[in-house]
Amino acid sequence: MLLPAEKELRTVLARFAEARFRHDLHPTGRSSRELADTSYTLCVMTGTQTVEAALAAADTLLDQLRATRRPAARAAQTLAA
Numbered sequence: 001m002l003l004p005a006e007k008e009l010r011t012v013l014a015r016f017a018e019a020r021f022r023h024d025l026h027p028t029g030r031s032s033r034e035l036a037d038t039s040y041t042l043c044v045m046t047g048t049q050t051v052e053a054a055l056a057a058a059d060t061l062l063d064q065l066r067a068t069r070r071p072a073a074r075a076a077q078t079l080a081a
Helices: 006-025 029-046 051-080
Strands: none
Touching: 006 029, 006 051, 029 051
């Protein structure tokens, strides 16, 4: 599976959160379609079949991306000193 870029994953998570909020606040046909679209995109990006699994996978992916970024940041600080 290809890993999504952090920026794109965060963008889709933000779109999902907005769609979920809008749909929960005032459900309409449009908000339902928007929520379904962002849910589908999130599932595809994370290689999962449910929103719950997609959110858990996204958290794991972001943790992994953050962990790989830390050593690189420390190395850059060491080189700059």
